[in-house]
Amino acid sequence: MCTAIATVTREPSAAAAPGGVSTVPVWSGEQIRLQRCGQRLLAIPHGQPPLHVDRAVCPFPYTAPQDIIVFMDDEGTELGWLVELDRLDVESRQALEAVLQQEYLMPRIERILTAKEEFDIITWQVVTDRGTRTIEIRGRRNIRWIGPGRVLVKDADGNRYEIPNVEQLDPQSRDIVDAEL
Numbered sequence: 249m250c251t252a253i254a255t256v257t258r259e260p261s262a263a264a265a266p267g268g269v270s271t272v273p274v275w276s277g278e279q280i281r282l283q284r285c286g287q288r289l290l291a292i293p294h295g296q297p298p299l300h301v302d303r304a305v306c307p308f309p310y311t312a313p314q315d316i317i318v319f320m321d322d323e324g325t326e327l328g329w330l331v332e333l334d335r336l337d338v339e340s341r342q343a344l345e346a347v348l349q350q351e352y353l354m355p356r357i358e359r360i361l362t363a364k365e366e367f368d369i370i371t372w373q374v375v376t377d378r379g380t381r382t383i384e385i386r387g388r389r390n391i392r393w394i395g396p397g398r399v400l401v402k403d404a405d406g407n408r409y410e411i412p413n414v415e416q417l418d419p420q421s422r423d424i425v426d427a428e429l
Contacts, residue, residue, distance in 0.1 A: 273328040277335030282343045289347050291319055291328070299327050304347050317344065355381075357401065357411045360421040363428075369404070370428065376409065383409065391428045399425060 275293050283290045289301040302322040317330040336344065355376035362373040370385040383403040385391060390402040399411040411417065414425055 272326045275328060275330055276332040277330070277337075277340070278332070280330065280340070281337065282340035284343045284346060287347075287350070289319070289343060291330075293328075301327060301347075303351065304330075304344060305351060306348070317348070352408075354408045354410045357409050357421075359418055360424045363424045372401075372424070374409070383407070388428055391425075393429065399429070 273293070273296075275291075279294050281292045281294075283292070285300065289304055291299045291301050293299075299319065300321075301319040303320040303324075305318050305320065307316055307318055315331070315333075317333065319327040319330065321327055330344075333341070333344070355378045357374050357376055359375040360372050361375065361380075362371075364371050368387050370388070370391075371382060372385065373382050374380070383401070385401060386404050392400055394400045397413045397415055399414055401409040401411070403409070411425065414422060417425065
């Protein structure tokens with residue numbers, strides 16, 4: 249179904265908001281329909297041409313991930329913003345959630361078995377909700393608090409892992425996290 253609709257190419261807007269910042273469309277949930285199109289989304293704003301969305305992302309903060317969704321093309325250019333997600337129809341909501349789940353697949357660290365550091369590379373052997381793995385972390389800057397008790401870990405390959413609640417870790421794992429933060 250989505251292959252029959254051509255990709256819309258957006259030219260850079262000549263109009264810019266005060267201060268030279270270009271504007272992008274903002275749609276509320278009832279003003280747009282979303283469909284899965286392979287790994288992407290097809291966004292169909294009411295009364296406007298459809299858009300192929302290569303990425304749907306949550307801007308910061310991670311603590312409020314469902315307030316605004318930013319639609320982007322394959323070059324990282326913003327196509328528009330989606331707000332009031334609770335007003336999406338069921339099919340659109342399911343399509344968006346599937347794409348976001350794929351974008352933000354983030355295993356949860358349940359336990360840290362071992363930790364070592366060599367040349368600013370921290371290596372953890374961890375148990376996650378998706379199995380045991382070894383992750384390499386480039387420096388402490390890639391282990392950070394993202395909310396009360398929540399820690400985000402980014403490995404050397406850009407994969408993200410979450411510790412939803414440090415206090416629920418076993419004592420050894422908590423000691424390792426405390427030493428890094």
